Each structure stands twice: as C-alpha cells, then as structure tokens.
Amino acid sequence: MIKFAYTIFYVKDVTKTIEFYENAFGFKRKFIAGENEYGELATGDTTLSFCAIELANKNLSKGFVESERGKKPFGMEIGFTTDDVEKAVAGAIMAGAILVEQAKTKPWGQVVAYVTDLNGFLIEICTPMD
Numbered sequence: 001m002i003k004f005a006y007t008i009f010y011v012k013d014v015t016k017t018i019e020f021y022e023n024a025f026g027f028k029r030k031f032i033a034g035e036n037e038y039g040e041l042a043t044g045d046t047t048l049s050f051c052a053i054e055l056a057n058k059n060l061s062k063g064f065v066e067s068e069r070g071k072k073p074f075g076m077e078i079g080f081t082t083d084d085v086e087k088a089v090a091g092a093i094m095a096g097a098i099l100v101e102q103a104k105t106k107p108w109g110q111v112v113a114y115v116t117d118l119n120g121f122l123i124e125i126c127t128p129m130d
Contacts, residue, residue, distance in 0.1 A: 009049070015032055020097075089113045096118055098116045111127045
C-alpha cells in the first residue's frame with residue numbers, strides 16, 4: 001500500500017520557514033538536519049517538510065521553478081483546517097504571511113481564506129468538511 005507521507009517545499013531558508021510555520025500556525029518542529037538544509041514539522045498524519053534550494057539543486061540536475069514572494073503563487077496549495085479561519089488568518093499575517101483572499105463562505109458552507117508564506121507558497125486556511 002502506498003501512503004502519502006510528506007510534502008517538501010524548496011525554500012531559501014529552512015530555519016526561518018520552520019519558525020514561520022511554528023509562529024503562524026502552532027506546528028511543532030520535528031527537526032532541522034544538516035546545516036539548514038532540510039527540516040520537518042509535525043502537522044498530523046502528513047509531514048510538512050522544507051529543503052534548502054541549494055540541496056534541491058543538487059538533487060534535481062535539470063533544476064526547477066523557484067517560488068518567489070510577491071509573485072503569483074504556483075497552481076497548487078497546502079490546506080490547513082481550523083474551526084476559526086479568521087483567527088488563524090490573523091495569526092498567520094502577524095507571523096509574516098501575506099493575505100491573498102479574505103475568508104469567504106462557499107456555497108457548500110465551508111469558510112475558506114488564502115495567504116502566502118514567506119516563500120510565496122499558497123496556503124488555504126479553511127473550516128473542516130464533515
């Protein structure tokens with residue numbers, strides 16, 4: 001059986017990025033390995049991981065598209081659920097996130113907002129779906 005274990009984002013500064021997610025969302029650090037090359041957060045069943053761009057360039061010989069803060073986000077997102085979307089958005093902004101879309105109630109009843117992190121990655125903050 002295949003299990004979805006983790007997502008890795010390539011970032012300029014692993015430690016700063018992990019500190020952002022700790023401060024913005026209250027996640028706990030699993031570890032930071034090497035010299036700021038790789039780190040993981042405990043986020044539930046799936047681990048959120050970060051890899052330094054320098055290490056990622058060593059792993060991917062043909063390169064990759066880097067995310068950049070202030071530009072349009074990639075056509076993908078990570079999603080965090082909470083019972084209080086507006087409070088979570090406010091905490092993320094206080095930690096350095098940039099608001100992309102205010103909280104809105106969708107036709108199916110879910111409250112959804114969007115921010116970007118320090119690296120320009122898109123984060124959906126929403127109420128859980130039953």
